[in-house]
Amino acid sequence: xxxxxxxxxxxxxxxxxxxxxxxxxxxxxxxxxxxxxxxxxxxxxxxxxxxxxxxxxxxxxxxxxxxxxxxxxxxxxxxxxxxxxxxxxxxxxxxxxxxxxxxxxxxxxxxxxxxxxxxxxxxxxxxxxxxxxxxxxxxxxxxxxxxxxxxxxxxxxxxxxxxxxxxxxxxxxxxxxxxxxxxxxxxxxxxxxxxxxxxxxxxxxxxxxxxxxxxxxxxxxxxxxxxxxxxxxxxxxxxxxxxxxxxxxxxxxxxxxxxxxxxxxxxxxxxxxxxxxxxxxxxxxxxxxxxxxxxxxxxxxxxxxxxxxxxxxxxxxxxxxxxxxxxxxxxxxxxxxxxxxxxxxxxxxxxxxxxxxxxxxxx
Numbered sequence: 001x002x003x004x005x006x007x008x009x010x011x012x013x014x015x016x017x018x019x020x021x022x023x024x025x026x027x028x029x030x031x032x033x034x035x036x037x038x039x040x041x042x043x044x045x046x047x048x049x050x051x052x053x054x055x056x057x058x059x060x061x062x063x064x065x066x067x068x069x070x071x072x073x074x075x076x077x078x079x080x081x082x083x084x085x086x087x088x089x090x091x092x093x094x095x096x097x098x099x100x101x102x103x104x105x106x107x108x109x110x111x112x113x114x115x116x117x118x119x120x121x122x123x124x125x126x127x128x129x130x131x132x133x134x135x136x137x138x139x140x141x142x143x144x145x146x147x148x149x150x151x152x153x154x155x156x157x158x159x160x161x162x163x164x165x166x167x168x169x170x171x172x173x174x175x176x177x178x179x180x181x182x183x184x185x186x187x188x189x190x191x192x193x194x195x196x197x198x199x200x201x202x203x204x205x206x207x208x209x210x211x212x213x214x215x216x217x218x219x220x221x222x223x224x225x226x227x228x229x230x231x232x233x234x235x236x237x238x239x240x241x242x243x244x245x246x247x248x249x250x251x252x253x254x255x256x257x258x259x260x261x262x263x264x265x266x267x268x269x270x271x272x273x274x275x276x277x278x279x280x281x282x283x284x285x286x287x288x289x290x291x292x293x294x295x296x297x298x299x300x301x302x303x304x305x306x307x308x309x310x311x312x313x314x315x316x317x318x319x320x321x322x323x324x325x326x327x328x329x330x331x332x333x334x335x336x337x338x339x340x341x342x343x344x345x346x347x348x349x350x351x352x353x354x355x356x357x358x359x360x361x362x363x
Contacts, residue, residue: 003114004017004020004021004112004114004119004121005114005117005119006021006073006075006076006112006119006120006121008076008077009077010036010039010051010053010073010077011036013034013036013053013055013073014034015031015032015033015034015057015058016031018031018034018055018057018123019031021110021112021121021123022065022067022109022110022123024110024112025109025110026065026066026067026109027065028063028065029059029063029064029065029067030059030060030063031057031058031059031060032058032059032060033057033058034055034056034057034058035055035056035058036053036054036055037053037054037055037056037070038053038054039051039052039053039054039077040052040077041077049082049086049257049259049335050074050075050076050077050082050087050120050259051074051075051076051077052072052073052074052075052077053072053073053075053077054070054071054072054073054126055070055071055072055073056069056070057069057070057071067109068125068126068129070126070129071109071123071124071125071126072123072124072125072126072127073121073122073123074090074121074122074124075119075120075121075122076118076119076120082259083181083184084118085174085180085181085184086180086181086259086260087113087118087120087259088113088115088120089174089180089181089258089259089260089261090111090120090122090257090258090259090261091111091112091113091120091122092113092172092261093111093258093261094108094111094122094124094258095111096169097235100159101155101156101159102155103152103155103156103254103255104148104152104248104252104253104254104255105152105254105255105256105258106124106125106127106254106256107124107125108122108123108124108125109123109124109125110122110123111123127246127254130248131248131249132246132247132248132254133246133247133248134243134245134246134247135242135243135245135246135247135277136242136243136336136340136343137241137242137243137276137277137340137343137344137347138339138340138343139242140242140277140278140279140282141242141245141247141253141277141278142251143286144251145247145251145252145253146253146273146274146277146278146290147251147293148251148252148253149245149253149254149255149273149277150270150273150290150293150294150297151297152253152254152255153237153240153266153269153270153273153294154294154297154298154300154301155297155301156234156235156236156237156269157234157235157236157266157269157298157303158234158298158301158302158303159235159301160234160235160263161232161234161298161303162231162232162233162234163234163235166233166263170235170263173235173261173262173263174262174263175229175233175262175263175264176225176226176228176229176262176264176268177225177226177229178229180262181260181262182225185326189218189326189330190214190215190218192330193214193218193325193329193330194214196329196330196331196332197214197329199333200333202338202342202345203329203345206329206345206349209349210349210352210353210358212358217321217325218325220321220357220358220361221321221322221325221326223318223361224318224319224321224322224361225322227265227315227318227319228264228265228267228268228319228322229264229265230265232265232266232305233263233264233265234263234264234265234266235261235263236261236262236263236264236266236268236269237255237258237260237261237269238258238259238260238261238262238268238269239257239258239259239260239272239327240255240269240270240272240273240276241272241273241275241276241277241323241327241328241344242273242276242277242344243276243336243340243344244256244257245273245277265315265319266294266298267312267315267316267318267319268319268322270291270294270316271316271319271320271322271323272319272322272323272327274287274290274291274316275320275323275347275348275351276323276327276344276347276348278347279347280346280347280350280351280354283347283351284354287316288309288313291309291312291313291316292309292312295307295309295312314360316355317355317356317357317360318357318360318361320348320351320352320355320357321352321357321361323348323351324345324348324349324351324352327344327348328341328344328345328348329345
């Protein structure tokens with residue numbers, strides 16, 4: 001995908017490196033200087049699986065190629081916070097798919113992955129220049145914001161609904177039961193969660209509350225994964241918790257962080273969003289109507305065989321286990337801090353109880 005290798009120390013970034021990175025999509029650009037405005041690395045509490053640096057670039061006269069002065073570089077700083085396959089996945093999204101999607105997600109100016117070193121870098125817009133806000137599960141989305149984001153998910157899903165491209169140019173996408181992240185999860189996921197449980201009394205208490213062992217939950221997860229791997233499959237963001245969204249003035253909302261993009265059932269995205277982005281009482285009152293709203297949006301965007309509401313609600317119930325187990329039980333507390341982690345897990349646990357997810361997955 002390119003020979004540019006991004007350093008793990010932001011201080012080693014150079015104008016020449018930024019010029020090389022940007023030149024692929026913006027021929028003629030010439031960066032003469034750069035200033036690091038701020039930076040965050042994974043485990044810092046403000047960055048989870050990758051680092052980022054906010055940069056002010058100085059271009060040669062007439063050589064900015066239409067690029068903004070301020071950009072954000074998403075890359076590995078200090079040390080990796082995720083497997084290389086996740087970084088490569090997000091680079092592929094911005095290189096191959098972002099340009100054909102009319103959804104609210106950051107604009108990218110360069111997207112590069114070096115397989116030999118595992119280095120990756122995505123140079124993108126600084127969303128704060130559009131007055132974006134970045135929520136987490138200690139707060140909640142408004143209904144207007146939720147409507148906006150469900151509309152973007154419907155646009156994404158409708159475009160790739162049962163797409164023949166999954167066996168052609170998009171065959172590299174992983175699924176719930178094959179490739180990329182699946183292989184990592186199937187191989188080491190159970191042990192990683194067990195280690196997290198040993199380090200967190202709070203997480204241990206949640207299993208007591210649910211009345212299930214980790215091994216029982218793991219078995220149920222793979223029943224859910226088999227369901228999510230069935231047709232109709234579409235392109236998924238894959239990690240739609242509230243912390244991977246941003247809110248814009250006027251009620252708009254968008255999606256960040258495409259590292260877990262995959263192909264599977266629509267509910268993976270919609271269910272995880274509803275579970276984390278709404279407070280529990282609002283979710284209880286509104287989830288049926290919001291799912292119906294999403295289904296209507298799918299139909300309006302050209303999907304002819306839209307699921308009926310009852311089968312959609314069953315799939316919603318079955319899907320909920322992923323967000324609990326793989327979204328947050330596997331997540332180290334240090335990635336987001338205890339307050340945000342616990343806020344997510346409380347919402348997710350309540351959803352499993354309310355939806356009777358274990359019964360929905362029973363054989």
